[in-house]
Amino acid sequence: MANQRGRVVLVTGAGSGIGRAIALRQAAAGDIVLATDIDLGAAEQTAKLADGACHAFTLDVRSPEQWTELTDAVIAEFGVPDILVNNAGIALGGAFLDQTAQDWEKILSINVYGIIHGCKIVGSKMVQRGRPGHIVVIASGAAWTPNRVAPSYSTSKAAALMIAESLRTELAPKNIGVSAICPGATRTQLAANATLIATDGAATEDVRADFMDVQSRYAFATPDMVARAVQYAIRFNLGIVPVNFDATLAWVLHRISPALMRAICSIPTMKMAEGVARVATDRLPANVKFHRD
Template sequence: MDNFQNKTAFVTGAASGIGLSITRALLKSGANVMMSDINADALSKAANSLRTETGGSVDTVTCDVGNMDSVVAAAKATTDRFGKVHLLFNNAGVGLAGRPGNIAIKDWQWIVDINLMGIVHGIEAFVPAMVAHGEGGHIVNTASMAGHFTMAGMAPYHATKFAAVGYSETLAQELAPVNIGVSVLCPTWVKSKIHMAAFGRPTASEKSGNGEATKIDGTAAKVFEMTKGLVENGMEPDVLADLVLKSITAKRLYIFNDPEARASIDIRRDMILKDFDACLDDLGFKD
């Protein structure tokens, strides 16, 4: 895609953070944008602010990306309002940390439903019509550098973000013949509210046996304190949003933002090749 003028975009998690900044960048580039978020009040306020700021063509639809029916309804609202959709930003996401054996399955299901199935729902709801109109388009799935390296205490987040990367890589191969590009956004620390997301997990509202609120897992508490400062001092989301649009026009599959994170790619590659080669040696496949 060479430009965004008069193209229509659907953006999830658009009420704040990266989603809000992507919406702003799209409007400034002449696109029509349907903003979606699960928080209706925050979504309405964000849209009104952007209308004043940019004068762009923007509308809103409340959407729970973890619910396929909700995404399908949002897709219909978007086509009813703007017609053909050319750009899909599966951006909504949450975080969850904790130790193995101490993470409730309902919390696991919650993060999978949003971080992975939220992308799947967006693809299944929007892509058939994007293919049918024949004008091409582009999809951006928000993953993370956490989809390329791991750290202890964040297994649910890593699992969903690795899945988002692998899914996006496959989609890129499948959709290239119909002129639909795919990018996977893999940032490190960006100013947003992602570190607060775990407070919305299902067990956060449950009470313990003595009627007190369920306490956060000790590992999760440490991860929260670590990430809070990193996120609050991270890259400005508007800077990342400009990079996203440049990466779309450059037809990049991966979108990265942090030079210090490059070493993690090298370390992971070396770890994989070390064991790969050792296994081949054990099987007698010598150089």
């Protein structure tokens, strides 16, 4: 399957960022891409940008009913997907005790249950078809980074990673590979769209602007780097793929000494993160960044 062209590839959260980059890369490689997003207009824009076959669909990954309807429609027109990329996700920043039960329900409904619904509904069709396939879960380096700044996000990504690892053991006899891609900080709109619980509630939008600037200037990875990692994982059927220096370093530290990793990650607080972001934005020249435009 890794060498086939014209594979049917379903990508969630394909309206922007990493999802869009994956959709564009797979379309350029000769695959038939189904770009899904809760924002149909964004998915349609991805389809317009694609150099190859790319079709836009609306999908709220939280809804198993929408997953079922979409899967049936896709199978009727294109056949069972050969590759499923579970990319849709959100971020939520704020200390554990400051986050409400509703905050947790929101992030888990997308970052965890969105993956569960997709893997179960599309994955079962792959198994029934009886041909090789591949499922990709976009997790995060946050999966092995316990912290005081975004604990619900790290929890959701750790769950996503374990879903991928568990499903990999179950589907291997069916010739269906499962890979977890774990990017570090990536230059996307994640901060812009995140829910933030700032230490000073009145300054939330100022904090968001600072985080957005830091993400844009200092994140190591680009969405296309993650998309390349997805292609690499599918080609070689890899279980876990850290993307870029920061995620790889965190993975190594977590494997060598979880206690040391916890000690390091216990230092930053939400207030400290806000202060560092403010200094990086206000005091460092705009041309100071970790990448070239």
